[in-house]
Amino acid sequence: MNRMIRTGVTVAVLVALVAAGCTSGATPSPTSTAADSGSPAASTEASTGPSTPITLELPTWTAEAAGLKDWWPELIADFEAKHPGVTVELENVAFSGYVQTLTTRFAAGEPPDIVHVPLPTTTLPAWAEAGFLKPLDEQLASTDIPGQWPANQSAMTWGGKTYGVLLVGYGFVLFYDQALLDAAGVGVPTTPDELLAAAEATTSGDQFGFSVTADSSPNFIRDLLHFVTGFGAPWVKDGTWNLADPKVVEAVDVWRTLATKYAPQGTDINQKRQAYFDGKVAMMIDGPFLIAQARSSAPENVKPNLHVAQVLFPVTPGDASHGLAIPAGLDPEREALVWDFIQLAASAEWQAEYAKLVTSTVARPGADAALSADPDTAQAVDANKKAVPIVPNEYGNLRKDWADFTKFASESFHSMLIGDAATATVLSELQTRLEAEGIQP
Amino acid sequence: MLLRLSPGRPLGRPGQLLRLSQRRRDHLFPWLLLLPAFAITTAFLAVPLFLLVNISLREVALSTIGKILAAPFTLSNYGDVTGDPATWRSVWVSLQYVLLGTGGAFLLGLGTAILLNERLPGRRLFRTLMLVPWAIPGVTATVGFLWMLTPTFGVVNYILRSLGLISTDVNWFGDPATALLAVSVPTIWKAYPFFTVMLLAGLQSISGDLYEAAAVDGAGRPARFRWITWPGLRSYAVLALLFNAMYMFREFDFIFASTRGGPGGATETIAIRIYNEAFESFDLGTAAALGTVTFVLVSILVLPLIPRIVGKRA
Numbered sequence: 192m193n194r195m196i197r198t199g200v201t202v203a204v205l206v207a208l209v210a211a212g213c214t215s216g217a218t219p220s221p222t223s224t225a226a227d228s229g230s231p232a233a234s235t236e237a238s239t240g241p242s243t244p245i246t247l248e249l250p251t252w253t254a255e256a257a258g259l260k261d262w263w264p265e266l267i268a269d270f271e272a273k274h275p276g277v278t279v280e281l282e283n284v285a286f287s288g289y290v291q292t293l294t295t296r297f298a299a300g301e302p303p304d305i306v307h308v309p310l311p312t313t314t315l316p317a318w319a320e321a322g323f324l325k326p327l328d329e330q331l332a333s334t335d336i337p338g339q340w341p342a343n344q345s346a347m348t349w350g351g352k353t354y355g356v357l358l359v360g361y362g363f364v365l366f367y368d369q370a371l372l373d374a375a376g377v378g379v380p381t382t383p384d385e386l387l388a389a390a391e392a393t394t395s396g397d398q399f400g401f402s403v404t405a406d407s408s409p410n411f412i413r414d415l416l417h418f419v420t421g422f423g424a425p426w427v428k429d430g431t432w433n434l435a436d437p438k439v440v441e442a443v444d445v446w447r448t449l450a451t452k453y454a455p456q457g458t459d460i461n462q463k464r465q466a467y468f469d470g471k472v473a474m475m476i477d478g479p480f481l482i483a484q485a486r487s488s489a490p491e492n493v494k495p496n497l498h499v500a501q502v503l504f505p506v507t508p509g510d511a512s513h514g515l516a517i518p519a520g521l522d523p524e525r526e527a528l529v530w531d532f533i534q535l536a537a538s539a540e541w542q543a544e545y546a547k548l549v550t551s552t553v554a555r556p557g558a559d560a561a562l563s564a565d566p567d568t569a570q571a572v573d574a575n576k577k578a579v580p581i582v583p584n585e586y587g588n589l590r591k592d593w594a595d596f597t598k599f600a601s602e603s604f605h606s607m608l609i610g611d612a613a614t615a616t617v618l619s620e621l622q623t624r625l626e627a628e629g630i631q632p
Numbered sequence: 633m634l635l636r637l638s639p640g641r642p643l644g645r646p647g648q649l650l651r652l653s654q655r656r657r658d659h660l661f662p663w664l665l666l667l668p669a670f671a672i673t674t675a676f677l678a679v680p681l682f683l684l685v686n687i688s689l690r691e692v693a694l695s696t697i698g699k700i701l702a703a704p705f706t707l708s709n710y711g712d713v714t715g716d717p718a719t720w721r722s723v724w725v726s727l728q729y730v731l732l733g734t735g736g737a738f739l740l741g742l743g744t745a746i747l748l749n750e751r752l753p754g755r756r757l758f759r760t761l762m763l764v765p766w767a768i769p770g771v772t773a774t775v776g777f778l779w780m781l782t783p784t785f786g787v788v789n790y791i792l793r794s795l796g797l798i799s800t801d802v803n804w805f806g807d808p809a810t811a812l813l814a815v816s817v818p819t820i821w822k823a824y825p826f827f828t829v830m831l832l833a834g835l836q837s838i839s840g841d842l843y844e845a846a847a848v849d850g851a852g853r854p855a856r857f858r859w860i861t862w863p864g865l866r867s868y869a870v871l872a873l874l875f876n877a878m879y880m881f882r883e884f885d886f887i888f889a890s891t892r893g894g895p896g897g898a899t900e901t902i903a904i905r906i907y908n909e910a911f912e913s914f915d916l917g918t919a920a921a922l923g924t925v926t927f928v929l930v931s932i933l934v935l936p937l938i939p940r941i942v943g944k945r946a
Contacts, residue, residue, distance in 0.1 A: 287771075287889070291911040298916070300696050317914045321694040397784070405806060407894025455784035457806040462782055471785070594912035605895040609807055 362574030421504025479571030509578020741827020770885030
């Protein structure tokens with residue numbers, strides 16, 4: 192029996208060892224997701240004829256999000272009514288593992304039928320470069336999208352080709368708590384100097400003037416880029432980094448002052464927003480999609496005080512939120528159906544419905560006009576019209592090497608939150624490091 | 633090779649080759665029971681391991697598995713990985729994390745096991761409650777600790793402030809000096825029940841007569857622990873430490889959900905680095921090479937210990 196025990200333990204240890212070694216290549220969740228769910232694409236393709244039922248798989252991180260949990264089913268019901276025998280299967284995947292899950296499925300040759308692309312500015316390049324997505328320029332040529340869609344649609348392009356249709360883009364807005372501003376005797380700031388003064392006036396005890404994302408996620412960098420883009424600071428010049436430019440330093444200095452003196456420390460994006468909703472923070476800059484959340488999540492006594500204004504910068508920073516794409520290699524029948532689905536989602540009717548249900552601006556110009564009736568959401572509509580992407584599409588290398596850029600940038604910017612080094616020095620060192628690592632914009 | 637003829641039986645009669653002695657059958661039967669599990673385990677381990685090593689030897693970034701396996705062979709991924717100081721920093725961070733997490737969980741588990749081994753009122757209830765952290769998903773636990781440890785509004789800093797132990801808020805997850813400790817806290821909290829269960833089982837295997845005899849001889853609690861409890865527990869403890877350390881070496885949830893390896897790489901363990909290479913930088917070759925290096929490192933650390941542990945247990 193001694194040998195038995197020895198052998199059993201050895202086998203168990205080997206199991207643990209291999210698990211340790213294999214964490215990398217295929218982490219458990221994506222592998223199991225891909226394997227367990229099977230691929231409707233693969234399973235139905237073989238038996239699909241024109242008259243056989245077809246199921247299109249649509250994984251998304253938004254299936255249970257406020258507003259979207261209503262929009263998706265309504266859109267799908269309309270699509271299914273227009274395409275008898277076709278079913279769209281909506282599957283919710285947590286945002287934290289969404290890109291990982293889809294990347295694994297692409298690599299395994301088991302992509303979903305409809306690809307929902309999050310933050311396409313930085314997510315799409317890797318998928319497009321790997322040949323996971325189908326170029327849609329031919330299909331788009333017969334639509335009004337190339338002519339009418341906003342500049343943010345360029346986030347769906349890579350290498351001169353268009354790989355999807357942007358559904359939602361937005362300009363960032365200033366969220367403020369009117370009661371806290373009134374109590375401090377300050378108005379809604381309209382310039383960076385006024386913002387600093389208002390933040391100082393409203394900071395007292397466990398109440399803060401401003402709130403930033405100060406964790407180690409990509410949101411940390413995006414938050415800071417609101418300021419750089421907003422100041423119109425030329426952080427890239429002639430295709431190379433220009434981080435030591437006085438305008439960039441000025442923008443980052445304002446962010447740093449707010450983050451270190453007038454903001455709660457170490458807040459991740461959820462804590463940043465929650466502090467504002469709870470009436471503990473007077474102001475923050477964020478996406479307009481939070482207007483609905485503020486109205487539903489804030490305590491009753493705080494809710495009436497929460498409002499929205501234009502960001503107080505010369506330039507309105509914006510971002511491409513999400514879009515739809517078609518995986519490469521789909522059979523023609525499915526591909527045609529998915530294209531129909533994308534067109535329906537981008538139609539005036541369903542874009543307007545999105546704006547109404549999610550209380551958010553959308554990509555199709557004019558479709559969010561109904562939001563103009565409300566003073567707060569009207570600010571979001573205005574912001575969307577003049578938004579400038581925080582990561583411009585022409586910064587191709589930056590889009591592709593976004594993870595590497597954020598890794599080094601995050602280290603530098605964190606050092607500004609806990610250290611004393613001059614902002615100009617930190618930015619110069621960051622530029623030197625990026626150049627040494629071969630990371631170019 | 634296991635099917636030997638029973639001694640003393642003549643050869644040549646039909647069916648005799650399969651007729652085994654009782655002793656042989658007793659030896660063979662457990663192996664037959666183990667065979668299905670062994671076959672399945674081997675299949676599920678061999679294929680991923682083969683893929684891992686194969687991809688690590690390919691000159692490829694992100695692509696479909698078919699194209700990856702058709703890419704040319706190269707050793708450059710291993711050169712990149714072993715020549716990058718960040719890899720060895722990750723290994724060092726991993727070792728610190730394993731030591732902190734395993735050590736903390738062991739001490740907490742040992743204390744809890746000793747406590748629950750006493751005849752306390754409500755002992756059964758406490759034994760059940762003690763398992764709760766084990767049942768909670770790592771990410772959920774981490775989110776809870778994120779809120780408790782958030783610098784300005786978190787309850788931990790509030791208590792420390794109230795007790796006068798700190799004058800300014802500690803940025804637990806945001807300061808490179810404290811981030812590793814911060815991610816170790818939820819890890820310890822979730823891992824300690826494993827030690828409690830293992831060590832409690834060990835404690836219950838120690839005869840009460842030994843304690844009574846020691847008490848008669850005038851041995852105090854420290855002496856009883858040193859000369860009776862610990863010798864009885866040692867083999868359980870070493871085995872539990874080994875398994876937990878291996879588990880923690882590849883731990884991912886707690887760190888990714890809180891710091892994603894930051895700030896400034898302070899919590900970038902080898903597992904987080906592998907993930908970032910694979911799913912942030914989309915460099916599958918490098919990620920696979922890192923995975924293989926991890927496998928080899930853990931093997932080097934652990935395999936020599938197995939015969940000693942098993943020998944002692946046996």
